Amino acid sequence: MRRLMKTIHIKKGYLPRLAGVPADTLKPLPPPGRVAACPARIPFIKPRLRVKKGDHVQVGTLLYEDKQDSRFQFLSPGGGRVEDIRLGPRRRVEAIVIALSPDEKRVAFPELSKLQLETISRPDLVERLCTGGIWPLIRALPFRDIADPDTVPPAIFISMDNQEPFQVPADIYLKGNEDLFEFGLHVLKRLSDKIYIAGAKSGRAGQPDAGRWANLTYTGKYPAGDPGVLLYHLKNTPDENNSWFITGQDVLMVARLLKNGRYPTRRVIAVGGSAAGDACHVQTRLGAPIAHLMDPVPDATTTRYVAGGVFHGHTVTPDDFIGLYETALTVLPEGNEKEFLALFNPGWRKPTYSRIYLSALNPADLPANCNRHGDERACIACMHCADVCPVDILPQLAYKAILAGEVEEALAHGLLDCVECGICTCVCPSKIELTETLKTARAAYRKEQRCG
Numbered sequence: 080m081r082r083l084m085k086t087i088h089i090k091k092g093y094l095p096r097l098a099g100v101p102a103d104t105l106k107p108l109p110p111p112g113r114v115a116a117c118p119a120r121i122p123f124i125k126p127r128l129r130v131k132k133g134d135h136v137q138v139g140t141l142l143y144e145d146k147q148d149s150r151f152q153f154l155s156p157g158g159g160r161v162e163d164i165r166l167g168p169r170r171r172v173e174a175i176v177i178a179l180s181p182d183e184k185r186v187a188f189p190e191l192s193k194l195q196l197e198t199i200s201r202p203d204l205v206e207r208l209c210t211g212g213i214w215p216l217i218r219a220l221p222f223r224d225i226a227d228p229d230t231v232p233p234a235i236f237i238s239m240d241n242q243e244p245f246q247v248p249a250d251i252y253l254k255g256n257e258d259l260f261e262f263g264l265h266v267l268k269r270l271s272d273k274i275y276i277a278g279a280k281s282g283r284a285g286q287p288d289a290g291r292w293a294n295l296t297y298t299g300k301y302p303a304g305d306p307g308v309l310l311y312h313l314k315n316t317p318d319e320n321n322s323w324f325i326t327g328q329d330v331l332m333v334a335r336l337l338k339n340g341r342y343p344t345r346r347v348i349a350v351g352g353s354a355a356g357d358a359c360h361v362q363t364r365l366g367a368p369i370a371h372l373m374d375p376v377p378d379a380t381t382t383r384y385v386a387g388g389v390f391h392g393h394t395v396t397p398d399d400f401i402g403l404y405e406t407a408l409t410v411l412p413e414g415n416e417k418e419f420l421a422l423f424n425p426g427w428r429k430p431t432y433s434r435i436y437l438s439a440l441n442p443a444d445l446p447a448n449c450n451r452h453g454d455e456r457a458c459i460a461c462m463h464c465a466d467v468c469p470v471d472i473l474p475q476l477a478y479k480a481i482l483a484g485e486v487e488e489a490l491a492h493g494l495l496d497c498v499e500c501g502i503c504t505c506v507c508p509s510k511i512e513l514t515e516t517l518k519t520a521r522a523a524y525r526k527e528q529r530c531g
């Protein structure tokens with residue numbers, strides 16, 4: 080039977096050629112000494128701790144749940160002793176650190192066969208995903224919060240890959256796991272009648288080994304593969320705005336929990352960036368320490384570590400841990416050194432969007448650093464941000480409306496369609512924090528909606 084295939088052409092976006100792309104290899108790492116769960120990295124939840132320092136836990140023991148919906152449960156990625164509970168500003172729980180014991184024990188969850196999957200009721204299936212700590216991997220548009228287990232989504236998008244530099248390609252995490260992925264797909268099909276399995280048309284998810292499942296392909300630059308971008312170009316009715324999404328790697332997590340009856344802890348992380356040294360993909364544990372992912376660990380005084388994506392991730396230290404939603408670590412030079420005769424440097428190796436450097440003619444991958452070369456300035460109405468926005472927002476106008484407190488106007492400019500991709504900020508010559516401002520406004524709007 081022929082599979083229905085749809086292709087979407089995303090015209091806007093931006094993908095600079097950056098040095099430090101991870102090699103096509105998967106390097107298994109030795110087990111770390113400790114792992115952690117990081118509640119502060121899960122947006123919109125209010126964590127209620129279920130363990131205290133010194134407790135002994137197994138892989139799969141409940142560590143914390145969301146106070147607003149206790150079905151959102153977060154389980155221990157390791158077996159051992161709760162070594163530390165790190166608190167941040169206003170006593171926000173940053174990390175629950177587990178020192179792993181050599182004989183880790185695991186909580187046993189009920190196993191589900193392929194046959195049982197066909198007959199299990201939807202509420203029972205949802206319950207298993209919730210108590211197995213996997214439900215938070217399924218998120219809902221437009222806010223990207225954890226999906227509401229009581230609703231049936233109009234569609235679920237599975238992101239097989241992503242046009243973002245330094246992310247794990249589908250063929251790397253899928254290799255040898257094809258049957259598991261197939262099982263995970265069957266699970267998701269029980270949650271929605273419409274499943275979009277999305278991969279880049281010319282990308283590696285389009286290759287025979289990884290692309291056999293894709294029923295939605297796309298062309299275009301970053302963030303073309305983002306589920307929010309695909310939905311924006313696909314939707315016919317406003318109801319579809321509440322579609323759900325999950326990454327291809329997380330589909331494997333769903334399958335491992337249900338098929339094997341164990342909380343899955345395997346994670347593939349892309350370690351890239353011009354200061355990464357050995358840029359490659361590593362196979363490690365969920366919640367592994369950042370320092371464990373790099374060998375050697377670059378000097379923290381001259382290097383920045385970004386977890387979760389080079390355009391929209393957040394800064395971490397070698398002492399931190401990789402979060403539940405993060406599958407990339409980008410390592411970049413701070414770039415604070417004084418440049419000799421900088422004024423006369425034509426910028427042959429400096430990434431540029433506005434073509435002010437000679438590098439616009441350089442076909443090589445360029446070594447980006449974190450130097451912003453100056454502070455925020457006034458908007459010069461260059462329209463670069465609008466030129467790259469994949470969901471046709473005019474970011475500078477949405478930004479100004481937010482600063483003026485004009486929420487309705489920001490919504491009219493497409494605030495809810497924003498996918499928080501970060502490229503408007505990246506290309507802005509005035510260094511205006513467009514993405515962060517829109518993200519904060521979106522979160523405030525969501526809160527207002529939920530609180531009535």
Ligand code: SF4
Pocket residue numbers: 464467468469470472474496497498499500501502503504513514517
């Ligand atoms: S406005 Fe949102 S979607 Fe558009 S480029 Fe900026 S962050 Fe991306």
Ligand code: SF4
Pocket residue numbers: 457458459460461462463464465474475506507508509510511513
């Ligand atoms: S890119 Fe920056 S300077 Fe240019 S229009 Fe947008 S906000 Fe203004």
